[in-house]
């Protein structure tokens with residue numbers, strides 16, 4: 001019998017070490033897969049570019065025998081679903097995205113470089129290395145098991161619009177999660193030690209729009225109603241809704257208004273980012289924002305928006321999944337940490353449905369969405385081994 005094919009080995013440490021060496025031997029192949037993906041630019045807002053990477057990734061998955069299904073979307077790139085058959089069991093969902101925040105042409109000034117222990121490039125951490133890990137973990141499992149059959153069915157779902165809110169893919173993600181035993185999200189890990197994410201804040205976006213009355217600042221000053229002044233007063237109030245003890249934050253991130261200095265402004269607008277750690281805080285903050293009333297009664301206030309990603313809370317199911325991951329990592333010789341983070345991902349949707357979800361299983365590195373984005377090459381073998389173990393056991 002293939003020594004790598006036993007689910008519960010007699011000597012877990014030795015088995016784990018064999019698996020780790022397997023990935024160490026294939027480290028350069030993993031690096032080259034990551035390179036292939038980073039060198040295909042895929043900004044969320046460029047449908048043609050995102051469709052191109054979807055095709056390239058689909059081809060890699062079809063080499064592994066996955067059944068490919070594109071979910072065509074209007075306006076954004078296709079989402080990619082790949083089904084792998086396995087022994088009868090509830091399927092596992094592996095979740096990720098191939099869109100990035102970088103416009104076309106970024107590669108020219110931020111090239112994909114392999115230097116010493118790092119790979120740099122747009123999207124290398126968030127989250128093209130995560131996609132490469134899925135490919136190599138599945139390939140390894142097929143290698144280790146007789147006739148290439150997986151111990152369970154696995155669905156891979158990679159979306160094209162995560163960086164712009166997942167509006168088009170959300171319903172599909174949720175439908176796939178509902179029929180799955182658990183969800184593993186290949187978003188970047190957290191911090192230097194590659195912690196997985198067991199809690200994420202929920203995210204809301206709001207817009208507060210104030211309407212006043214325009215007038216000539218010199219000739220008719222008294223007839224004007226200054227919308228910017230009203231908005232400034234509202235911003236003080238809105239900012240006071242932050243409650244750090246509840247890990248609830250309200251950030252006025254963008255303000256705009258007015259037309260010229262010699263005009264009393266009739267319009268002003270603020271865009272607001274809201275983060276909540278607990279679902280039960282969603283209604284309260286929503287109500288507070290919707291209850292804003294103008295201080296100057298000659299102004300009108302209009303509030304739009306809402307909470308669009310529920311928080312991923314550390315439920316019993318999430319904690320159990322983390323424990324399993326930590327046990328696999330222990331066998332592989334390291335202590336896997338967990339972290340609660342402020343940023344949202346598609347894991348928020350699946351956790352919000354009560355499906356055990358573990359996030360941050362992707363690359364280890366730094367600089368997501370920034371010029372110094374990179375991953376650490378030496379971390380790749382054990383991340384791949386961890387993922388392979390979880391695919392079998394989660």
Ligand SMILES: [Zn+2]
Pocket residue numbers: 097126127162187188345
């Ligand atoms: Zn991401």
